[in-house]
Amino acid sequence: MFKRKSMFLLLAVFASVVFIITGCGNNDSSDSTENNASNQEGNEPRTVTDAMGHEVEIPANPEKVLASYLEDNLVALDITPVAQWSVGSPQEYLQDSLKDVPTIDSTLPFEAVASFNPDLIIIKSASMVEGDKYEQYNKIAPTYVMGTEENGDWRKELQTMGEIFDKKDEAQKVLDDYDAKAADAKEKIQGAIGDESAAAIWLSGGQLYIVNDNLSSGAVLYGDLGITVPEGVKEISENATANWNPVSLEQLAEMDVDHLFLVNSDEGDGSEILDDPLLANVPAIKNGNVYKYDKDTSWLYTGPIANEQIVDDAVESLVK
DSSP: OOOHHHHHHHHHHHHHHHHHHHHHHHHHHHHHHHHHHHHHHHHEEEEETTTTTTEEESSOOOEEOOOOTOOHHHHHHHHSSSSSEEBSBBGGGGHHHHTTOOOETOOOOOOHHHHOOOEEESSSSSGGGGGTTHHHHHHOOOEEEOOOOOOOOOHHHHHHHHHTTTTTHHHHHHHHHHHHHHHHHHHHHHHHHTTBBBBEEEETTTTEEEEESHHHHHIIIISSOOOBHHHHHHHHHHHHOSSSEEEOHHHHOOOOOEEEEEEEEESSOOOGGGGOOOTTTHHHHHHHHEEETTTTGGOOOOOOHHHHHHHHHHHHOOOH
16 A cells, blocks of 8 residues: 555646646747847838838848948948949048948949849938839839938938838937037137138149038038138028039139138149139138048048048047
8 A cells, every 4th residue: 555655646746747847848949939020120121211201111130232322321230231323433431341241333234233133122312212223123112212311411311221120210320429519619719719610622623612601511610610610611502402512712702711721633733723823812722721531531521430530530620
């Protein structure tokens, strides 16, 4: 009798142990299934609507992104494009991050785009997909088109990129870091030059251009750093839509501008154009406050990385 009771007791204990182990195993399996389901849910394709009203299905994890003219935003969000745009040479200021990325012609020929087998195409503006171009690109890969609102505001452009890639928090952190940097630079610059004015001019093909007061590096100088806008820049920008607009020697000669940032895309030093006697009385030239940069700098571009470099250049030049 004692042996039978002992046997029954052992069997009961064994059954309990098996039940507990099996139960734990099932719980682990259930938890794992839930976790996998949760992970997959976070990586599901998403449908977003672009500026042209297209419903675009964004792949779960796009790995071959083509976003010409938007590489600055991609790099800021730690995304490497499958190709980078180029007009003769790529955007040099981004090459620390993109040196191994092949280039594609800035006109984005269909055959060239298809050769990179992208899984997502982002177009900077509607003007780049006029006619049947959108349909052609969309046959290659899902294609998202930015709108004029983003084109005129690099912050909104970055935020839109954050939405496309489900990286809103990362985009906001980039903006917050930039704004903190710009605010610190603004304080230093205003302490150094007060209400003195500045302008950025670009020499290309023997022609001078001046930056718009609220686009490209103009948005940095005047909007972010609070530098005084010369009246001549205001007048040229008033009816202009381009980032950089032609300026004649006569117009420049009449500007009461205290500091000039010269971006030179021509061969040689380039500053000899400012030696013209017509410009002798421009305060920036007369007082030696001309700061020279070559075409490889970020002054001709816009985006969080370009703008940070412009902020650094402005501080280096203006804060003695």
